[in-house]
Amino acid sequence: MKRHANILVAVLVLAGAAAVGVLTGPTGLSDERQANPDPLPETVLEGTTPAQWRLVWTTDPAHEATVGWTTAEAAKTNAVFFDTEPRQGALDKYRHQQAATATGRYSARKPALHYASVELKKLRPGTTYWFVMVSDESVSREFHFITAPEGDAEFKFLYGGDSRSYREPRREMNRRLRALFTQDPEILALVHGGDYVEDGDKLEQWVEWLTDHELTVTAQGRMLPIVPARGNHEADSVIFDEVFHNPGGKGLNYYATRLGSEFLLVNLNTEISAGGDQAAFLETTLKNHTTVRWQCANYHRPAYPAVKKPGSALKYWVPVFERYDLDVALESDGHTYKRTCAIRGGKPDATGVTYIGEGGLGVRQRTPDPERWYFEGGKVGSSNHVQKVTVRKDKLLVETIAENGKQLDTWEAKPRPTRRD
Amino acid sequence: MSAAHLERGAAFALFACALMVLMPAGLGAANMSTAQANHTAAARGFNVAWVAALFAGAWLLLTALAAWRVETWAPALAAPAHGARYCAAFALAAWLLGRARIAQGLLVAGAVATFAAHGLEALLLRAEFVDYLIGAAWRVLGWRVSQGLAEGALLAIGVMDVAAAALLLALFGWRKRRGPAAIALLGWMTFWGFFTAAARIVDMGWGNLPEAMIRVANGAVPLTLLLHWRGIRQSESEPRNEPRNDPRNDR
Numbered sequence: 001m002k003r004h005a006n007i008l009v010a011v012l013v014l015a016g017a018a019a020v021g022v023l024t025g026p027t028g029l030s031d032e033r034q035a036n037p038d039p040l041p042e043t044v045l046e047g048t049t050p051a052q053w054r055l056v057w058t059t060d061p062a063h064e065a066t067v068g069w070t071t072a073e074a075a076k077t078n079a080v081f082f083d084t085e086p087r088q089g090a091l092d093k094y095r096h097q098q099a100a101t102a103t104g105r106y107s108a109r110k111p112a113l114h115y116a117s118v119e120l121k122k123l124r125p126g127t128t129y130w131f132v133m134v135s136d137e138s139v140s141r142e143f144h145f146i147t148a149p150e151g152d153a154e155f156k157f158l159y160g161g162d163s164r165s166y167r168e169p170r171r172e173m174n175r176r177l178r179a180l181f182t183q184d185p186e187i188l189a190l191v192h193g194g195d196y197v198e199d200g201d202k203l204e205q206w207v208e209w210l211t212d213h214e215l216t217v218t219a220q221g222r223m224l225p226i227v228p229a230r231g232n233h234e235a236d237s238v239i240f241d242e243v244f245h246n247p248g249g250k251g252l253n254y255y256a257t258r259l260g261s262e263f264l265l266v267n268l269n270t271e272i273s274a275g276g277d278q279a280a281f282l283e284t285t286l287k288n289h290t291t292v293r294w295q296c297a298n299y300h301r302p303a304y305p306a307v308k309k310p311g312s313a314l315k316y317w318v319p320v321f322e323r324y325d326l327d328v329a330l331e332s333d334g335h336t337y338k339r340t341c342a343i344r345g346g347k348p349d350a351t352g353v354t355y356i357g358e359g360g361l362g363v364r365q366r367t368p369d370p371e372r373w374y375f376e377g378g379k380v381g382s383s384n385h386v387q388k389v390t391v392r393k394d395k396l397l398v399e400t401i402a403e404n405g406k407q408l409d410t411w412e413a414k415p416r417p418t419r420r421d
Numbered sequence: 422m423s424a425a426h427l428e429r430g431a432a433f434a435l436f437a438c439a440l441m442v443l444m445p446a447g448l449g450a451a452n453m454s455t456a457q458a459n460h461t462a463a464a465r466g467f468n469v470a471w472v473a474a475l476f477a478g479a480w481l482l483l484t485a486l487a488a489w490r491v492e493t494w495a496p497a498l499a500a501p502a503h504g505a506r507y508c509a510a511f512a513l514a515a516w517l518l519g520r521a522r523i524a525q526g527l528l529v530a531g532a533v534a535t536f537a538a539h540g541l542e543a544l545l546l547r548a549e550f551v552d553y554l555i556g557a558a559w560r561v562l563g564w565r566v567s568q569g570l571a572e573g574a575l576l577a578i579g580v581m582d583v584a585a586a587a588l589l590l591a592l593f594g595w596r597k598r599r600g601p602a603a604i605a606l607l608g609w610m611t612f613w614g615f616f617t618a619a620a621r622i623v624d625m626g627w628g629n630l631p632e633a634m635i636r637v638a639n640g641a642v643p644l645t646l647l648l649h650w651r652g653i654r655q656s657e658s659e660p661r662n663e664p665r666n667d668p669r670n671d672r
Contacts, residue, residue, distance in 0.1 A: 007469070007472055009469055010441060010469035010472035010473060010476075011472065013437050013441065013469070014434045014437055014438065014472075014473070014476055015434075016437075017430075017433040017434045017436065017437035018430035018431065018433055018434040019430065020430075020433050199493070200493070232493050232494070233493050234493075235493040235494045236494065271494070271548060272548045273548045273551040273552050273555070273568050273571070274548070274552055275551070275552040275555040275556055275568075276551060276552070276555055276567065276568025276571060277568045310625075312548075312549065312552050314625075315552075315556060315624070315625060316552065316556075
C-alpha cells in the first residue's frame with residue numbers, strides 16, 4: 001500500500017513538473033495558408049513520354065544547361081532538339097540536337113522508372129532557347145528557357161528550400177513560383193536550398209516532387225531553371241544525383257555558379273565534411289573572386305538557425321565568409337522564414353554577413369525562436385515563402401514573399417567598398 | 422501542444438527526476454546494500470528514485486527512437502548510438518529495485534550498443550566525425566589535417582570502437598570476465614567515452630557543454646562496470662567470514 005503511495009507521489013511530482021514546463025512554453029505562430037484551386041495538367045508518366053522535366057544550372061549557366069526527364073519505359077534513344085527560334089516541335093526544323101549524356105534506371109527497386117539527362121553546351125548568353133525532349137518516338141511539347149546573361153548584368157532569381165513532405169502546400173508554392181516567374185521575366189532561376197523530399201532514397205517521393213515541379217513552367221512554356229543544393233533529407237541519396245545530373249560532382253555536390261560577371265553564388269553541401277576539401281574549395285573560390293561585386297552562398301543546414309542548433313557551417317564556413325566579405329548566406333532547414341542582423345565575429349556588426357532563408361517551399365512551418373540574439377534588427381516568422389533576389393549594380397534586394405503573394409520582409413545591401421581593388 | 426512544449430515539459434520533469442534520484446532514498450541507496458536501501462527507503466516513505474530513473478530512461482529511449490525516425494543519414498544506427506544513455510537510467514532503476522544482475526546486463530548492453538553504433542558510423546565516414554577530427558587537430562595541435570587523412574583516422578577509430586564493443590560482449594558471456602583484460606578494456610572504453618564526449622566542447626567551445634554532458638554516459642557506463650567488476654574481483658580475493666545476505670546480489 002505504502003509502495004503504491006510512493007509511486008503515486010513520484011508520478012504526481014513528474015506530471016506537475018512537466019505541466020509547469022508545458023504551460024510556460026512559447027506560444028506558436030500562425031501558419032497562413034491559402035489554397036489555390038486551379039490545378040494544372042501534369043504529364044502522364046507512360047511509355048517513353050518525357051515527363052517530370054527539369055532544367056538544371058550549375059557552374060556556367062550563360063553557356064551550359066542540363067535538361068533532364070523521366071520515362072516509364074526505357075527508351076533506346078534520348079535527345080534534346082533545340083534552337084533559338086520556336087519550331088513547334090517539328091524535329092526536322094531544329095538546328096541543333098544533342099544526345100543524352102546520361103541515361104539509366106533510377107536507383108530504386110520500385111517504381112521502375114528511367115532518367116535521361118542531356119547536357120547542352122556552348123550556348124549563347126542571355127539567349128532564349130526553344131527545345132523538345134525526345135525519347136524514341138515520343139516528343140514532349142516545346143519549352144523554352146533563357147540562358148544567364150554575360151557581363152555586368154542586372155537580373156533576379158528566386159531562392160527557397162524545404163519542399164518536402166506535404167504535397168498540396170508544395171503545389172501551392174510552385175504555383176506561386178510560376179506566378180512570380182510569369183509576372184517578372186527578369187527572374188532567371190530558382191536556387192533551391194535542399195530537402196526536396198522526406199526520404200531521398202524513395203523514388204516514389206521524387207516522382208511526386210518532380211510531377212509537382214512541372215507546375216513551375218509558365219503557360220507560355222518557359223521552364224524555370226533550378227540550381228540545386230543537397231539537403232539532409234537527401235543525405236547520401238543517389239537519386240538526387242540522377243535527378244539533377246551530379247551537380248558539382250557525384251556525391252560531392254558543391255560548386256560555384258556565376259550569373260553575369262558581377263554575381264557569384266557558392267553552392268555548398270552540408271551533408272558531407274564541411275571542414276575538409278569543401279572548406280578549401282570555398283576559400284579558393286572566394287579568394288579568386290574578390291573583385292566580383294556580389295557574393296552569396298547557398299547551403300542547407302544553417303549557421304545561424306531560427307529553430308535548431310547551428311550546423312557545421314558556423315565553424316568552418318562562417319570565418320571564410322567573413323574573411324572575404326560575403327554579402328548574403330542563403331540557408332534552409334528550419335521551416336521558418338528569417339533574416340538575421342549583419343554578423344561578424346559572432347556578434348552584430350554592420351560590416352558583417354546577413355543570413356536569410358530557412359525553408360518554406362511547401363513544408364509544415366515550425367515555431368522559430370525570435371529571442372536569439374542575431375534576430376535583433378532582423379526578422380523571423382512562420383509562413384511558407386520564397387525569397388526574390390534582385391541583383392542591381394547599386395544594390396542587392398531580397399524580398400520574402402508568402403504563398404499568398406504577401407510581402408513578409410525586405411532587405412537591401414549596397415556594394416561593399418572592399419570589393420574593388 | 423507543439424514539440425517545443427513537449428520538450429520543455431520533459432525538461433522540467435527530468436530536472437525533477439534528478440532531484441528525486443538525489444533524495445535520501447536514492448542517494449542513500451548508493452552507500453548500502455540493495456536490501457538495506459529498499460528497507461530504509463520504504464521505511465522513510467521516500468522510495469521514488471527508481472520511478473524517476475525509469476521515467477528518465479523512458480524519455481531518453483523515446484528520444485532515441487525519435488532520432489531513428491527522423492535521422493536521414495544511417496537512421497538504423499541512431500537508436501543504438503544513444504544506448505548508453507537510456508540503458509544507464511534503466512540500469513539505475515533496476516539497481517534501486519534490487520535487480521543488480523539486470524542492472525549489470527543493461528550497462529553492458531548500453532556500452533556495447535553505443536560503441537558498436539559509433540564504430541559503424543565512423544566506418545561509414547560520418548561527415549560530422551570527419552569534421553571533429555579536422556577541427557580538433559587544428560584547435561588543439563594547430564595542425565591542418567587533410568580530409569583524406571581525417572577519413573583514414575576515422576576508419577581506424579571505427580575498427581577500434583567495433584572491436585571494443587565485440588570484446589565487451591564476449592567478456593560478459595565469459596565466466597572469468599573480471600580479469601585484467603576486462604579491466605583494461607573497460608578502462609579504455611571509459612577514457613574514450615569521456616574523451617569523445619568532451620570533444621564536443623573542443624569542437625564548438627563551452628557553449629556546447631550540454632552536448633558533452635548528455636554523452637557523459639558514454640564514459641560513465643563503462644566506468645561503472647569497471648568499478649563494479651573490480652570491486653567484485655577484490656572482494657573475491659579476500660577471505661569470506663560471513664555468508665551472503667542478499668541472494669540477488671551478483672557476487
